[in-house]
Amino acid sequence: MTETAALRTAPLRARAEIDLAAVRANVRALRALAPDAALMAVVKSDAYGHGALPCARAAVEAGATWLGTATPEEALALRADGRLPDDVRIMCWLWTPGGPWREAIEARLDVSVSDLWALREVTAAARAAGRPARVQLKADTGLGRGGCQPGGDWAELVGQALAAEADGLLKVTGLWSHFACADEPGHPSIDAQLALFREMTGYAEERGVRPEVRHIANSPATLTRPDSHFDLVRPGIAVYGVSPSPELGSPADFGLRPVMTLSASVALVKHVPGGHGVSYGHTYTTAGETTLGLIPVGYADGVPRHASSAGPVLVGGKWRTIAGRVAMDQFVVDLGGDEPEPGARAVLFGPGDGGEPTAEDWAQAAGTIAYEIVTRIGTRVPRVYVNESQTDGQQ
Template sequence: MTHRTHTPPSPPRARAEIDLGALRANVRALRARVGVGTALMAVVKSDAYGHGMVPCARAAREAGAEWLGTATPQEALALRAAGVGGRLMCWLWTPGDPWRDGIEAELDMSVSAMWALREVVEAAREAGRPARIQLKADTGLGRNGCQPADWPELVAAALAAQEEGRVTVTGLWSHFARADEPGHPSIAAQLDVFHEMVAYAEKQGVEPEVRHIANSAAALTVPESHFDLVRAGVATYGISPSPELGTSRDFGLRPVMTLSASVALVKQVPAGHGVSYGHQYLTPQETILGLVPLGYGDGIPRHASGRGPVLVGGAWRRVAGRIAMDQFVVDLGHDTVEPGAPAVLFGPGDRGEPTAQDWADAADTIAYEIVTRIGPRVPRVYSGETAENSALGGTGASE
């Protein structure tokens, strides 16, 4: 008989700690900001901006978000498969997508063009039940959405399909291009176009449950854009949509993700020693180097080589040399830490660590990208769960 010795699990080389308590507090803060009469949609697309879609969706619901939003139908259907109920909208459809599955899952599905309306009507015919659709207007973003010149045709066709019992038009909506730029004239211009397109549709007989155009930036700073519903994306995760608008703290929000790793190696090297590929960094003196086991394979932006900030041994360090696929180096100077010591790349910032915005500045990008790009090789570890979320499987790796 073979006896096996139980080996306790080793600590992860890296982890993304997701504070669901902070997420719920952010949702409550956003609900208070938009006020009575305006519903809140928590956007959980792209794996909840890298935070883990299912646990975050459940936490947002618990905190009072009346709607959830995803980009793709596959994301929305995955939420339904996980048992997440309630109003759920998805907007990035392509020809041949699973419209019938969306109908049967009771999704609110965005329609921006005649081809999409034709496909959803055919799916409703096959399903034997009407589809819930929301008509999207292109008010100036120039991305998805129906142009004003094509709006009368789409509205007329949607109303005809509704009369036939194939669809129910539940919403009219659009999206800002520059709401993160305070006072930009395009904001008022898009609002004017949205008012006109909504008024036209309603005059023709559309009776939407919700009209919405506000994203996180507009939800926080453009109250006249709130209408019946606001869509809170990055703000749900405690990140300001733009440094020009204010910090997370200015808006009463707390970043939800803390990314850290265990230092893998500490060693002393002489002055003039090259560090990482290309030797873009040469040690200026005899120094101690620390190896952090995260790299661009985990979503750490290579553009932040030589600039990305890390809290190690109680002090800020900068990435020394190039960020590689699986690792990067920090110069500890005359300090030393033990292997296994924490290296915190970003978090809320109130414990001395950098923030996602600090990394965005270092990589010349936006904080949205920093958190969203953290890959599946980094386990998500959840805290602040309710009994309900935990019982439904909210812990563990990202879902």
């Protein structure tokens, strides 16, 4: 949601500040890494928690010509918004039987097909709509999730897709796949998947498929494997300035800047004696007389409960650590005798250049990945957008 100007300056229980200038800068940096390929900005799951519509518009302003979503509902919402250029391509790939195929066709979406059941449903919808579907065939080159198996299954899918294309029911606009281990430098599956992708796309093209785009490169492959860029790169988490993996490098190593800063207002500061239990289960007990600060966000807001007694927070210019368990709506930090005023800003994570923790710091504390940290921030935390207008004139 875009907040009003008053809300941007008013005290809030919590806020996720989204820097749209950083989105634009990140897209430009990613385009520079893949100068010969088009760029699809993946905005699934509400743009990884950042807000799909504002981030999609910012990405397009910076030169993204495709947008990617998981579900058709996400893609349909983007098209219905009406503020994206008509020539921006929108693709969705997570389909189940009975999905809104006709609506997708009428909205000019690119839809992914991995199996004959999906091909049957999309061709039936195309007949009903009276217009051809834009279909991208997905190959399973080794991830083992969606996608068609190589060999006879792929041959049958390609053959039937070409027959439907000859009947005017669809246009095969893309051939694509997804890496399993591109975030692990040197993993042997990367080269194996690339070789199989070339083989499977080559087979389809020999049979007469003329795709607009071939694509397999996700964020880590966009950053580190130029031989995987083909016609289109498909970065997701990198658009939001988060490194796909610490082993690949930090965001700054790739010219990226984290987009989200999550903060809350300190709700209470109080003195307690030594030996005072803190939060459920008393898993934390104060070592001596100290001050405690109450931070009014919890796992209902997306703060991982696994970060209990571990998650870092910047309060009063110092890193603090969550004291005890994260509760549904709040957690506590031991302030060590400091007394910030109620209402003081507590920064859970941000770009890090103000001394605050980053999403990667939280991922390490919670035993997860930074993708999950930003994506899980809940809807009751307002998204406050800054730098909405593009003023640098760059494309």
